[in-house]
Amino acid sequence: MMDRAEAVATETHDPDLERLRAYLEANNGIRGLEILERRDARHAVEIFNRDGFVVVADVLDSGQVEFLANGCAEVAGQILALDEGRRGNRGSHRYSFGGSSLTRSQLHRPEWQMLLDIPVVTEVVSGIFGSPNYVLRAASGDFCLPGAVEYQPLHSDVRDWRDDATTPFSAFHDPRGQLTIRDLPCPYVCVNFLPQDVTRLNGPTRQIPGTQHARTPIPTLAEEPEWMRLSTVCPAPAGAIMVRDVRAWHGGTPNVSDAIRSIPNLEFYAPWFREPIVPGISYDDYRKLSEHAQRLVRHCVADSSQPLVTGATLRAP
Template identity: 35%
Template sequence: MPHARPFNLKDLRHCLLLVGCAGSEVAWNLRVPANEASGPWRAMFKERDPRVEGWTRDPQDERVAALREKLQRSNCMPNLPVFSPLDPDYNVSAVASFFHEHGFVVLEKALPELMLENLKNASGYIMRRIFEEDPEGSFGGGAGKLPHRYSLGDASGTKSNFHLDAYAELVDLPTTTPLLQHIFGSIEYLAAGSGGDVVLAGAIEYQSLHPDAIWGVLEGPVAEQEVPPAVTINFVLEPLTALNGAMRVVPGSHRWPERPPHLLEEPDWMQFNTLCPLPAGAAIFRDNRCWHGGTPNLSENFRALPNVEFFPPKANPSLGWLDRYTMPWDVWQRLSPLGQYVSRHVVAPPDEEIPGQDFYSPGAILNIMPFLR
């Protein structure tokens, strides 16, 4: 991790109040209209949540209060199955079968306390850098480029955070690696990137359901692929609740050939099929074909879900996921032998500088992919 003053998420909460810190208002900002991201996204991306059009980003707004009550009442997935790799009865083969059937699975206690704390600090460091440029939380990020949301990958000058030890070490964990090997049926899979998403307090909009289509050209229809064309693991930093913007998923949708419904067409069971409550340290495995989307964050703190993205053996992913270096040699050397092996396509040669390393901006992705401008 770069030499910067330690920055814990608990410290950052002081910057997430209405009054803000150093003049910032990065939560519940009344000056940021619903659905209106700033920067280049305003002209390019037209995703909107029409149900909140004209609302004020105010926790005291009657419509926001009604939404809060609705989320508290209905928002968490009923009987959400959670597996523990530390349980003596844990069966990795059965958990992999659950994943293949439903397109997602949740493991609790995936991160030990020290790794969890290191990941919190690294994510807090990234967010502090982002807020230096976007103190109002208005730039927009992630799918749909809605305000009060960011992509931890798109905000990095390398489109990844593998230059931070706390992110790089996630490629090989005793709790997650056995399941990845069962899912891909091989140890030849590839670690491709590390990003994640952040939703600020005061994000009143729903993010539309979508797959993360990062797999590139495939032989045959994507829904018919037996091996997932990409798998993402999100790591839970703070407990996920009905109110703090947890992810919702549609089980089985990774096998559906049709497009996800628009927000206005989405049935209630999809809207409230949210992965909560979940404890800190949990890992959410997701087949990237599985429909998922963000929910409103009506709490007082932001919610971050760092991730690592993996591809199957011989993958040819789109948009240059494996054709540039994102992990410095010295970081790579500190990984386990298996971690080094699965990261073999993203590690830079010794002493080679990685362009964009440790550069953070809400729109850093535009430097890598200028066609998005």
């Protein structure tokens, strides 16, 4: 297993790195970031609808945090064994848990399966969709290493329909050209789980509030104003969740700490929205889940006659 406190790849006495570290320590983070308590599920839905994301603390207990952190470290170790140069698959020193899996998901892992039965998540996501009849898209997330010193460009994780030659993972299309996916109620939610504190220095996600319905072009790194680069969801404690409307603009930021930052996730489609789903759990493992979890993952189950081939890859098929 990889050491979860892998050393910083860049020389710590690099003056440019030291200046960046000091600047982020002094300025990084959304001012007035509201972190809710578990009992505030209704308020969480209100903030989510306003900002396109919300943070709720103390969702995982200490045992669950440790179990999830160890699972993330084990999976990260398998991925990093394939990438000695740390080129990453989401930029240098930056990796997708799903994009680094042969199944495009980590749903075959017990640590991610555990997350299916967290009551606060059920309550918040049901509130967002106005129904408990949503389904799992995938179990994924990302991690970044010390030495990830570049900003990831702002982006959105869902878009209007593109032809199958471009991508198999798109669905919404208005032939009249009047509506885009940004005009709809939230179609697709990502719930990130924090197995460690997220700080100003270890690569917090930057979120641009209220952009889930924005039709304006997403700025490039060259165009992005400094306040957006500092609009990061931190500090946030281990055990918290960050619930995101994937249409909202977001991106990765530098990890200038001395440890890996992981944010595993579950991704859910609204009851009325679907895009193609790749099987992520074997039929035998599916049968071991709770009734609630089985209902969520029913579209992610491999055929009972076929084994699910799992493993690490730097480029998902």
